[in-house]
Amino acid sequence: MLQHQITKKHALLDNKGHLTEAGYAKHLLLDYDRGSIKANKLRIKEWDYYLVTCDDFAVALTIADNSYMGLDSISLLDFRTPWQHTNSPMAAFTMGKRGLPPTSTQGDIKSGNKKYEIEFKNNDSTRLLTFRMDNFLNGKPIRGQIKLECPDTESMVIATPFAKKEKAFYYNQKINCMPATGKIEFDDTTYEFPKGKSFGVLDWGRGVWTYKNTWYWGSASGQIEGIPFGWNIGYGFGDTSAATENMVFYNNKAHKLSQVTFNIPLKGGKEDYMSPWTFTSDDGRFEMDFIPIIDRAACTDVKLICSDQHQVFGKFSGKVILDDGTVIEVKDFLGFAEKVYNKW
DSSP states (O other): OOOOBOOSOOBSBOTTSOBSOOEEESSOOSBOOGGGOOSOGGGEEEEEEEEEEOSSEEEEEEEEEOSSEEEEEEEEEETTTTEEEEEOOEEEOOTTTTOOOSOSSSOOEEEEOSSEEEEEEEOSSEEEEEEEEEEEETTEEEEEEEEEEOOSOOOEEEEEEETTEEEEEEEEEEEEEEEEEEEEEETTEEEEEOTTSOEEEEEEEEEEOOSEEEEEEEEEEEEETTEEEEEEEEEOSSOOSSOOOOEEEETTEEEEOOOEEEEOOEETTEEOTTSOEEEEETTSSEEEEEEEEEEEEEEEEOSSSEEEEEEEEEEEEEEEEOTTSOEEEEEEEEEEEEEEEEEO
């Protein structure tokens, strides 16, 4: 598959609100401006999502402004038990008032009320994630602070149109393998992220989405023999004929992959998320077995708005091939893969 790489900096949208250039990049080159969007303002969706993991536990934090609905979210996962819980307060008709930055490289975000607060501070070389929620689960509070280091690294950036909607687009960056330190306190337990063994990923998304879609996304961040290593895989995020979002990261360099397929096992005609999966690629450069540990499942269905999510965490084993032909053997590498259906 021939993929188009964006290499020059310019505006993301033209004066009619159409994408100026579809494709992938390794840095955030295109300039996003919410004011340049010509689509229905209720269709604009913006979010910053951080996932921080170590071998034993993880935390996920979201601040989203989906125009007609704002969403904040805290998830805590313990892979040893295994156990997970998510609490996601919503607000009506935020319509851009949350002021999510037009770039991932700078700008702070803060959201919440008297009952909870989530804050992302961006200091160029570090990102500081601070959060608290008075009633996270059964009246028990959660609080935490995590520092992410921001090495000079290449990342996955993609500008994607939607085939049937000229003014719809998805502009997305995934920054993997950010070294993490910090701790979370919940239910008389302190979860401390061990230095050198904890890593974060940022999912930075801005766009105008169609009403109904199904996407697949997988990600992993860690080290192999002391070298930063991870990947971003996925599809379903619009028309990816110009480029996929599949990349491997090794020693802070991005290696572009072609198409990767999620092979989710079936049982009785339905996806069986907790049975072993496989991942295959058309270029043979990403071949994995996946053993699930926990399914962070959530389903909201109020007819007009529906979200059915399965974010499955587990261990990957297999191989990836870098651009120069180097084969990286992967064994019991923590990551996740998800399938999400949305009417939104």
